[in-house]
Amino acid sequence: MALLVDTVPELLREDATRNWQQLLEACSDEQRSWYENAVENTDFAQRLACVLAASQAWFELARQQPQAVIDLQAAGQLDADQPELAFDRELASAAELDKALRRFRNRHWLRIVWRDLNRLADTTATTRDLSLLADRCLQLALDYHHRELAAEWGEPHSRSGEPQRLVVIAMGKLGACELNLSSDIDLIFTYPESGETVGGVRQVDNQQFFIKLGQRLIASLDQRTADGFVFRMDMRLRPYGQSGPLVINFDAMEEYYQDQGREWERYAMIKARAVAGDIDAGERLLADLKPFVYRRYIDFSVIEALREMKGMIRREVKRRQLQDNIKLGSGGIREVEFIAQCFQLVRGGREPGLQERRLLVVLNELLELEQLPQDAVQELTVAYGFLRDSEHAIQAWLDRQTQHLPKEPKERAALAWVMGFDDWDAYYMALEQHRENVTAHFEAVIADPEESDEIELSERPWEDLLHSADHASLLAELEDAGFDEAEEIARLTLAMLEGGTVKRMQSIGRERLYDFLPRLLDACADAQLPGRCYLRILPLVEAVLRRTAYLVLLIENPGALSRLVRLCDASPWISRQLSRNPVLLDELLNEDTLYSVPDKDGLYSELRQQLLRIPGDDQEAQMEALRYFKLAHILRVAASEIVGTLPLMKVSDYLSAIAEVVLSHVLELAWQDIQARHGNLPGCEQELPFVVVAYGKLGGLELSYGSDLDLVFIHDLEGSAVSDGKRPVDGATFFTRLGQRMIHILNTNTGLGQLYEVDMRLRPSGNSGLLVSSFRAFEEYQRTSAWTWEHQALVRARVVAGGEGLAARFGELRANLLSQQRDEAALREEVVVMRDRMREHLSSDAAGKKNESFELKQGLGGIVDIEFMVQYAVLAQACRYPLLTRYTDNIRILESLQAEGLLSESQALALIDAYKTFRSFVHRSSLQEEKGVVPLAEVMEQRQQVLDQWQHWMVPGEA
Structure with a gap:
């Protein structure tokens, strides 16, 4: 039976036909019969013609293992997605292991290439399958060699007697589950604790055991035998690189990254993932290392290092003439990855959604966070898919670790055809368009500090005067520049520069400070009262001396510095808020959002999206997110009022809306917490029978900056109701604890301060009354015991959070009480x-x-x-x-x-x-x-x- 090659480019038909004949010659009679019958199916015939024409490596593997294709097809795995890889063989020796692993790898490589070249799998599925294959092979080899080595040397234990296992950390593409067809795998070996082996012929130190285990693991996977290799392994990303030990324990890992970790290692650790061995322990280690990778604040201090990396990329492309390399060349895969990882390093500490290994997920998150416009994300996403598919097609040809565009006509024809183009020129034209798009976005990311007409550096010798610490000269220059309170500025500024905090700063931090202060002085010169404005901002400068990334933010963004000066010139309240919470400086970056506030629905949606990015069990992060949301939006309201984009009535409306949205989410978080502890209450299935009633300024939609909240909590559930959790409580206790939890979330001081100060004295019977009243008790109190002033307060009472049914009943009761004769x-x-x-x-x-x-x-x-x-x-x-x-x-x-x-x-x-x-x-x-x-x-x-x-x-x- 002849192969169906009419869909194959003419230049490749002869090779495809020859490969078909040689494949049949390598088969047994039974196998040959199977293949000849299989190609009678048109779909199978076309797909087989595709891989035989476009991948010489696939042909060679199929010729060596013709039964593998038959078995895959018989199992329904050749065309189908396969989320798990089974390996059930018992292995008697290391040689048998190595042979089995290579045949296992080759079998699945055949399946993955078949699906990729025939477009039965998209880019993500191909990279995921390759990563899953690497994970499985690592785990199989590790388990085998651990057993063999432990039989000789004993099982490793910590000093406290806990069993120890090696942890394999994957970096780069494997860490992100984005492995390519011929990629090597970047690994780090580590283990939890020091100790010794127990129960073996000889007792050895844990590190010695795991170094030997690591060496055997590398040999099993990396060495090329008659059956090929499994994966090339690269260990150079480990602490201290090639000069360091092959394996170190967790304490040594943490100490290294804390004391010696460099910016490029932060960049590399973004994609780190525990893939074999004690994976749970590995994930705990990576969680402990997260503060090294992701700073808790907007980390503009990394920009200079990223800018240097970017310059190295440019220079490398030019020096090594990499333009024909679709990974390393201009507009290539590496530049797309760099764009995403720049945002991750700068903003990942503040935005948990950016703490993600997969590139496409990060790009979508940047769109959600409005850090990249939709057209940029669309162009980068499409370009990345095109480049990765091209990479796979190039590597499928001969299974070589290359991303260079081919020069041979047949290889070019295969690449263009697999990518869906009639000829090489059409393919190359599309490739160039994608690379131009990527290059444009690459050049835009962390560009040199923006040239701004808002702040032009004067020619005044501020920097020299600050370095010389000459009080008289600095005072004279300040007075000449028109600064009021010049004496106080000179005294406080020089006292700061000569103080212990600045003296103890690292040199790079001091350089940033001396770079920033002249810019600040120049910016303040245009203020209504330059000296007063500078003195309002100086406490902010002192507050960030240990976190000079914030100074970099203002140096890198002159527009933000200009807005800082404008707002602090107008309001000492704003300057104090920024000094207490420098993280709010991030809000100054975008003028459009700074001077506008979304409506209540927009506020609610924005906060919900932020909280959805935080793990449900991370209550501290949730509380910090609530506080940042409130502070940021109140800053926007104040800024909008100062520039005149919000009239008075809207200011109070927005401040009230912010509080309502926060209260709704606080109630939701508190409810989830109490429900997790005590289970569900009967009667709460459809709607929460609990409301938060606001009195005073919030009730009257007249909230001001710094207002506290006058609240009353009401529930409507029978006291006999009991929750169904492991620690059941009655309804009254349940809702009392719900109210207590809400007050805790609102009142607790965290790094960003208190959410709102809450006053509960307007509840029935004041401070001596129950924290949460039943609706019936509230009504009875209001009808029989309330004072006139309490009915006066009721005029401004309204429900701001909770179940709609109970809210409607409260509204009816309020109207009835107010309407009494x-x-x-x-x-x-x-x-x-x-x-x-x-x-x-x-x-x-x-x-x-x-x-x-x-x-x-x-x-x-x-x-x-x-x-x-x-x-x-x-x-x-x-x-x-x-x-x-x-x-x-x-x-x-x-x-x-x-x-x-x-x-x-x-x-x-x-x-x-x-x-x-x-x-x-x-x-x-x-x-x-x-x-x-x-x-x-x-x-x-x-x-x-x-x-x-x-x-x-x-x-x-x-x-």
């Missing part, structure tokens, strides 16, 4: 008395005795007076005008009072204007870290309007 005179008197007591308690300037100033919140005619009038109006009139219970914020309640005819348009607008004006001043005071006091003359008109309305509404005989 009340004696207006008695109500008015109670409200006025409560207001007077508040003033006395706070010792405020209630009488307004200081004619030149006005306390915005507590002063006569201030914010609280407006709030009390609104609350009185709702409690007095809601029985007749139910619309008054709809809203919880003062502005919309005032509009509702006007709509119901209880206020004239002029009265309502006057109070709304006064309220907005006062709150605008309060926000401004917060950003300036000032008390809420303004010159009376600036708000005289608004205050008088409030006083007039108070006289009309709240004074007996006038209302």
Whole structure:
């Protein structure tokens, strides 16, 4: 039966036909009959013609093992995906092991190449299968040689008696499960603890045992025999390289990377994976080494090293004339990998989703994180697939470890054909387009510091003056440059530079500091008050002296430095936030996101995506993510308010939305934690019978910077309900612990501080009451025991997290309570008395005795007076005008009072204007870290309007 070669390029048909004949000649009669019958199937015939034409290596292996193809086809494995590789043979000797491993490798190499060249497997499937094959061979050989060596020398144990196993760490492509057809494998051998062998003919040190084991493992896989080899092994990435011992223990590994690890080793460790031996112990080791690879902050300090790597790549391409190498040449595979790993090293500590070995997953994560635009990720992804498929086609030809484009016409024809092109020119044109795309993105990544018109370095001798530490000269230059507070700047700056912290810094850190300070001085020169601005930023500089990567961030991004100066010039509150949490400097990199805040749905989605990237059992990381999210978005709100892109009402809306989104996720995390401990409660299957009720500023959608949260927790479950976990509790206890867990998450101080300060005193019976009330108890308390001031507080109460059904019931109850018939005179008197007591308690300037100033919140005619009038109006009139219970914020309640005819348009607008004006001043005071006091003359008109309305509404005989 002739081979079906009509689909094969004409240049390859003669070779394919000859290979077919030689394959048949190598077969037994039975095998020959099988092949001749098999090619009667058109699909099989075409696929066989493809591999015989495009892979001389496949033909040679099939000729040596013709039965392997028959067995694969009979088992249904030749065309199909095979997620596991079975190896069931008992091996009696090392020679038999080596022969079996090579035949095992060759059998699966035949299957993988068959599927790859016939496009029955995509790039990811091919690289995964090759990696799985390497993992399996390593484990088989390791298990065999460990048994053999232990029979002679005994089993290795730690000093405490724990059995020890070798750990094989794969680096590079095998670590990432991205092995190619002819790749070598980069490995590191290690073991957990020192000790000695036990039970053998001779007792040896664990290290000696594992070095011998490693040598035998290498020989089994790497040596070329009559059956070929399994995998070439490269051990040069181990600590100390070729000069170091073949195997060291975990402690020595950690000490090496901590004390001597270099940036290129961080780069290499990104893809590290435990692949054989004690894999669990290996994964624990890699988890312990993670801080070496991924810094906890945005690590711009690595950029210079990456830039140097990038320069080496460019120089190597030119020096070695690698343009025809699709891995190492310009626009090749290595450049795609470099782009991804740059982002991983810089941002991987902050973004757990980037702590990923597989390149395509990293590219998609960079798209999700908006670190690369969609077109860049698309071009890089497509180019990477094209380049890797080309690499496999090149290597399939003769199973050689090469990525060079072929020069021979037949090999070129095979490559172009396998890649889906009619001829070499068409293939090469497509290849060049992909490489141009990759090169463009490669050149863009970690480019030289951006040239910015925002900050142009002056010709002032700042650097010389700082190095000379000449106080008088620096002072004179500062005064000449127009800096206010020049004396204080010179004193504090030189004190910092001559202080112990700077003296103890590594030389590279000091160089960054001396590089940054002149840029900061130049940037501050354009501020409204240059000296004041510089002094606001100096604490931030001092805060990052041990983490000068943040200085690199600002050096590398002049736009970020310009934005830092602008914001700190406008607000000491922002400068203090940044000094406390330098990690927020990352927010200054993107001007578009800095000066815009997503809506509530966008906030919720963003936080959910961030938390999904964190393992569910890593509560510390979850709490840090919540805090960073809150701090970052509040910084964006403040920045947007300063530049005028957010009006007052939107500022409070967004601050309230941030708190609500955080509370929703805190409830979710707390629920998962309590559920894991105590199991599920009956009645919670469809919806959580628990709500978080916000009072005060959050309830009224009027949150400010630094506001605490007034909260009440309510559940609606029968007390007799019991959870079904290993530690069952009743419903009341369950929800009490849920509330306690929420408060813990909100109140605990972590590296990024406290999430929110929580005040629970508005719950029924205050501090003496239960932390979580049942809905029935809450209703009974409100109807029978609540004071008038508690019903006043209820005016601004709303559910901000929890089950929708219970939230609706709470809303109905609130409206019902507010709509009760009340004696207006008695109500008015109670409200006025409560207001007077508040003033006395706070010792405020209630009488307004200081004619030149006005306390915005507590002063006569201030914010609280407006709030009390609104609350009185709702409690007095809601029985007749139910619309008054709809809203919880003062502005919309005032509009509702006007709509119901209880206020004239002029009265309502006057109070709304006064309220907005006062709150605008309060926000401004917060950003300036000032008390809420303004010159009376600036708000005289608004205050008088409030006083007039108070006289009309709240004074007996006038209302």
